[in-house]
Amino acid sequence: MSYLVTIAPAQLSFAVQEGETILEAALRSGIDFPNRCRQGVCTSCVCKLKSGEVRYNVPQPLTELDKQQQFTYCCLAYPNTDLVLHHPFIRG
Numbered sequence: 001m002s003y004l005v006t007i008a009p010a011q012l013s014f015a016v017q018e019g020e021t022i023l024e025a026a027l028r029s030g031i032d033f034p035n036r037c038r039q040g041v042c043t044s045c046v047c048k049l050k051s052g053e054v055r056y057n058v059p060q061p062l063t064e065l066d067k068q069q070q071f072t073y074c075c076l077a078y079p080n081t082d083l084v085l086h087h088p089f090i091r092g
């Protein structure tokens with residue numbers, strides 16, 4: 001089982017396999033995806049969720065503001081569905 005993730009506005013797409021975070025799948029696919037800490041701290045990997053649903057292992061990193069803004073920590077998030085995410089600094 002894998003899910004398709006598309007990053008706007010670059011319109012890059014990649015598949016995320018079971019057990020892989022969004023960031024791991026993006027890097028495996030050769031995408032220059034911003035990241036530093038890989039622990040939900042630095043926010044460099046944070047995207048805005050445009051469609052679909054993600055999940056986290058506990059403890060999940062989201063603040064109330066993150067939830068309101070649909071922010072997604074790609075270093076910790078696993079897709080539950082196909083996704084469209086927005087990250088302004090990812091280039092095609």
Ligand code: FES
Pocket residue numbers: 034035036037038039040041042043044045046073074075076
């Ligand atoms: S890489 Fe730092 S929050 Fe995801």
